[in-house]
Amino acid sequence: MNDVWETVTPVEHALLICAQEASGILAYVEADIDDGEDYEPVDLVSGVLSLVDRGWVHVHRIEPWTAPDGRRGADYGPPIPRAEIPSVLEDPATWDEPHDSSWLGAITLSFTDAWRELHRRR
Numbered sequence: 001m002n003d004v005w006e007t008v009t010p011v012e013h014a015l016l017i018c019a020q021e022a023s024g025i026l027a028y029v030e031a032d033i034d035d036g037e038d039y040e041p042v043d044l045v046s047g048v049l050s051l052v053d054r055g056w057v058h059v060h061r062i063e064p065w066t067a068p069d070g071r072r073g074a075d076y077g078p079p080i081p082r083a084e085i086p087s088v089l090e091d092p093a094t095w096d097e098p099h100d101s102s103w104l105g106a107i108t109l110s111f112t113d114a115w116r117e118l119h120r121r122r
Helices: 010-020 026-032 041-053 082-090 113-120
Strands: 057-066 072-076 107-111
Touching: 010 026, 010 041, 010 057, 010 107, 026 041, 026 107, 041 057, 041 082
Parallel strands: none
Antiparallel strands: 057 072, 057 107
């Protein structure tokens, strides 16, 4: 198989980097898009949907989490169903940096088992 990184658009590439980074909320994905690339917010939405449709990423909200010892933190919520993703991403707040430095409710991506398997075969 061709190197998958050669088959994605610059926007999809930035989104895959977002999924790879532990702190990769969508508000920060624009920093990973090449400076010379022209894109519109609709490109970001279609890029997310393209990666979901290929089975490479899940879309999540960051949710509160409590450790067994009572410490509070944050973790990925369950994957957002494909049918709901377009309406979730239409909200401009999805792409804005959190105002209170809390990522709770922010949208992020994670790799799927299909993505991991793709890279094991290389």
